[in-house]
Amino acid sequence: ILSPGDLLVLNDTRVTARRLMGRKPTGAFVEVLVLGPTEGGFTALVKPGRRLREGSVIDFSEGLSAEIVEIREGGVRVLSWRGSPSEHEVERVFSSGETPLPPYIHASLPDDSRYQTVYASVPGSAAAPTAGLHFTEPLLERLTAKGIEIAYVTLNVGLDTFKPVQSEDLGAHVMHGEQCTVSRQTREAVMRATGRIVAVGTTTVRTLESWARSGQASGDTNIFITPGFRFQLVDVLLTNFHLPKSTLMMLVSAFAGYEPVMALYRHAIAQQYRFFSYGDAMLLERQDLK
Numbered sequence: 001i002l003s004p005g006d007l008l009v010l011n012d013t014r015v016t017a018r019r020l021m022g023r024k025p026t027g028a029f030v031e032v033l034v035l036g037p038t039e040g041g042f043t044a045l046v047k048p049g050r051r052l053r054e055g056s057v058i059d060f061s062e063g064l065s066a067e068i069v070e071i072r073e074g075g076v077r078v079l080s081w082r083g084s085p086s087e088h089e090v091e092r093v094f095s096s097g098e099t100p101l102p103p104y105i106h107a108s109l110p111d112d113s114r115y116q117t118v119y120a121s122v123p124g125s126a127a128a129p130t131a132g133l134h135f136t137e138p139l140l141e142r143l144t145a146k147g148i149e150i151a152y153v154t155l156n157v158g159l160d161t162f163k164p165v166q167s168e169d170l171g172a173h174v175m176h177g178e179q180c181t182v183s184r185q186t187r188e189a190v191m192r193a194t195g196r197i198v199a200v201g202t203t204t205v206r207t208l209e210s211w212a213r214s215g216q217a218s219g220d221t222n223i224f225i226t227p228g229f230r231f232q233l234v235d236v237l238l239t240n241f242h243l244p245k246s247t248l249m250m251l252v253s254a255f256a257g258y259e260p261v262m263a264l265y266r267h268a269i270a271q272q273y274r275f276f277s278y279g280d281a282m283l284l285e286r287q288d289l290k
Contacts, residue, residue, distance in 0.1 A: 001283060004147030005195030006236075009186065011129040011203045012152040014120035018097030022058040030058050033100055035126055035158075041066060041080040049075050057082070060093050100126060102277055115277075124156035124179065130277040131201030131239050151189040155180040155203040155221070177220030180207040187217060196235035202242075202251050208233045225251040227258060237284045241268055241275040256284040 002008065020032045031047040046052045052068060059065045064085050070078035081090065099112045109115055117132035119140070144150060156179045190197060190208070199205045210221040212232035224247060237255055242248040253261045264282055273280040 002143065002146070002148050002198060003195055005193065006148050006198055007189055007193040007195065008143060008148055008150045008198045008200065009190075009204050009208065010117070010119060010132055010135070010150065010152050010200045011155050011157075011207065012117075012119050012121045013125040013129060013154050013156050013203075014123045015099060015116060015125045015128050015157075016123040017100050017126040018094050019100045020060060020093065020097040022060045024052075025057060025059065032058060033126070034094065034097065035076065036124060038078060038080075040084075041069070041078065043072075044077050044079060045075060046077055052077065061096055062089050062093050064089060064093055102127065104276055105278075119152070122154045122156075122181075124154075125158075127157045128277070129155070129157055129201045129203045131204075131281060133278065134238070134281055135200070149189055149193070151186040153180065153182050153186055153204055153207040155207045157203055177222045178206075179219070180210060180221050181218040182207060182211045183217075187211075190233065197233050198236040198238065199234045200238050202237075202239055202248050205231075205234050205237060205251065205255070225254050227254045229254045231255065231286055231288075235286055235289060237286075238281055239284065240277070240279050240281050241265065241273065243276070252284060255286055257287040260287070 016036070018034045020034060022030045022032050024030055030052065033045040035043045035045065037043075046058075046068075052058070054068050054071060056068045057065055058068075058079070062085075065082045066079040067082055068077045069080045072078065098108065099115050101109070101115065115128050117128065118135060118137050119132070120128075140150060158178045197208070199208060206221060206223050206225065209225065209229075209231060210223045211217055213223070227250065231254075234255070237252065239248075239252055242252065249261075261284075268275070268280070268282075
């Protein structure tokens with residue numbers, strides 16, 4: 001499938017978001033999805049969001065509480081710890097939470113590492129780049145021994161990656177920015193590659209193609225890849241089977257062609273392939289290279 005000279009590119013982000021349960025001063029439960037730290041607090045999504053406005057206070061374990069000080073685009077809340085707790089106290093609260101899983105996974109994981117790739121190293125994601133779950137350390141070693149170079153990009157996966165497209169007008173769908181980085185080592189590996197650029201997962205495609213379009217190796221990307229997009233770097237894509245009406249489905253259709261992708265899905269359904277995060281994968285060649 002892969003040949004010497006090919007460059008395999010993986011997204012090395014690590015899931016660090018945590019799902020916590022808190023209470024309002026009234027005693028009502030609040031679900032808090034912690035996205036990342038800020039100075040003196042953290043950013044999060046909360047349920048029930050409509051009832052938690054600026055100034056609302058949420059009580060957590062360890063006697064800690066936080067106040068909502070800002071509401072950003074997409075319903076993201078900025079919370080500030082009250083009373084200047086120690087790092088140890090904050091860590092104990094966060095460690096009591098669970099790794100957030102996609103809504104179609106109903107069972108809890110016995111081990112959080114089952115929702116991390118074996119090469120996950122850069123903290124910051126709310127969800128795993130699940131195409132990478134197919135890779136084990138022995139497999140990566142065998143690929144390297146075969147002459148296939150491996151490089152890494154980072155895209156911190158946000159929840160918008162899985163947000164369904166609800167408008168008939170694709171131009172009306174808003175993609176919020178996600179932090180991504182293409183390191184100098186990876187940029188050099190892309191430039192010297194003699195074979196194909198093989199992206200593992202749609203997040204890797206978005207990162208590489210954002211860099212190719214903008215020339216910026218680090219920053220936020222809100223690139224929305226739909227049919228008609230002109231790919232500049234990625235030749236081959238390894239990806240899982242995605243939800244319908246998702247931005248991910250549009251990306252793979254843009255990459256390999258709508259009719260070939262639909263034929264693959266019909267085959268997968270007929271053969272009872274597994275879908276989504278822990279499901280089977282497909283290897284796609286860019287349609288203009290066929």
